[in-house]
Amino acid sequence: MKSEERLTRSNKMDRKLMLLINPVAGRKQSLRLLATIVRIFMDTGYVVTVMVSASPRDTTALASQYGVGYDAIVCVGGDGTLSETLAGVLDCGANIPVGYIPAGSTNIFALNHGLSCDILTAARNIAKGDVRRFDVGSFNKRSFAFIAAFGAFSWSSYTTPQSLKNMLGSPAYILDGMMSLPKIKPIHIRIVSGDTVHEGDYLFGAVCNLFTFPGLFKLPEGKVHTDDGIFEVILIREPSTLLEWQSTIISLLNGKLESNSIEFFQAKELSIQSSEAIAWALDGEYEGSASGETIEVKIQHQAIGLLAGKS
CATH class of the missing domain: 3.40.50.10330 (Probable inorganic polyphosphate/atp-NAD kinase; domain 1)
Known part of the structure; x- marks a missing residue:
């Protein structure tokens, strides 16, 4: 309510x-x-x-x-x-x-x-x-409004030229992200939420409080409430076949998130660790690269x- x-x-x-x-x-x-x-x-x-x-x-x-x-x-x-x-x-x-x-x-x-x-x-x-x-x-000491993300597409906002953003809007970010896909390598990351641990090599990860990111993903209907004190988290592993790629893309766009390459869960707090340098974007803006440090992500309820x- x-x-x-x-x-x-x-x-x-x-x-x-x-x-x-x-x-x-x-x-x-x-x-x-x-x-x-x-x-x-x-x-x-x-x-x-x-x-x-x-x-x-x-x-x-x-x-x-x-x-x-x-x-x-x-x-x-x-x-x-x-x-x-x-x-x-x-x-x-x-x-x-x-x-x-x-x-x-x-x-x-x-x-x-x-x-x-x-x-x-x-x-x-x-x-x-x-x-x-x-x-x-809250991302360590920095606040964000709706998403903290790493990996594929997460940097598109700050690498896409302003003129292209103004001309195309959302498709500009998608175009920039698609052109960058060959450069993307999975990032090994460990995420602890309460007693649950998610660990693996991920192409993309997002901690978010939104219903949809146009052209990239939708979240399951009825799951998201922007005032409930809970994050939605998406982690995407690299698909191993073309069919799995297709399934992953369809699942992201229709909000079902049923692909084997997708992990979806909800949490109030997350502790994130990786030995690799990770470029994070908060609300589409470059936050910086973190390597070896523990990132604490917490919800600030209402x-x-x-x-x-x-x-």
Whole structure:
């Protein structure tokens, strides 16, 4: 059952809203619509402060350093911008509701949370003041919104040229990932979840809190709840035959996950170890390579309040 709150119109008057903008996200529509976005929030009683990111992790720093004292923080950009914003909000330690205006190339988070990808509609929905809480992941000391992944396709977001992202959207990541498949080698990894151990050579792994990643995989219907305090985990071993490859791809796309090459389970906490260097991506953004260290992944139950008015 969804945990819901509401900011009433009366207590929104003269409130402060931080508007964080990634100026290079997507097709840069947000810059053309900036004045209208600000006006929408002003009309519902917010005093708006606009801050523009200039470099990676800038959004995290802005939300972390200046978030306390604001009544709402709204970010405009892609999934990476949202991920950085959530990390900053959690760092600042204040229970501040977050609004997300999707303006990226793929907007995976918006798709999974039923948010409008029309910039002005998203702003108006946020201004309605409805808040629902959702889980956030913790990857050692770094937060993520919906996925931590390694292996095939996990790096596509940060290796795909921005121009190709803007032109194609989701297919750009898939195209980039397909071109990189010949370079992929299985990674030996050990994952401990409670009393259960998963160990083997995997082409891809994802710890996630989402229903679908378009073009890559769907999760079994009825299994995912974004506020239940549980991760969904997918591990893919290298198929040994062409038929097994076909079965694996079909299973990933239809959400059945019935292939022998796929391991699927749910967990609240994971301890991940590998002697190999692993390049991780959090919400599609490069996090770094880890070798020999233990990675602790934990769920932060209903850690963030999402301003997500009904469309």
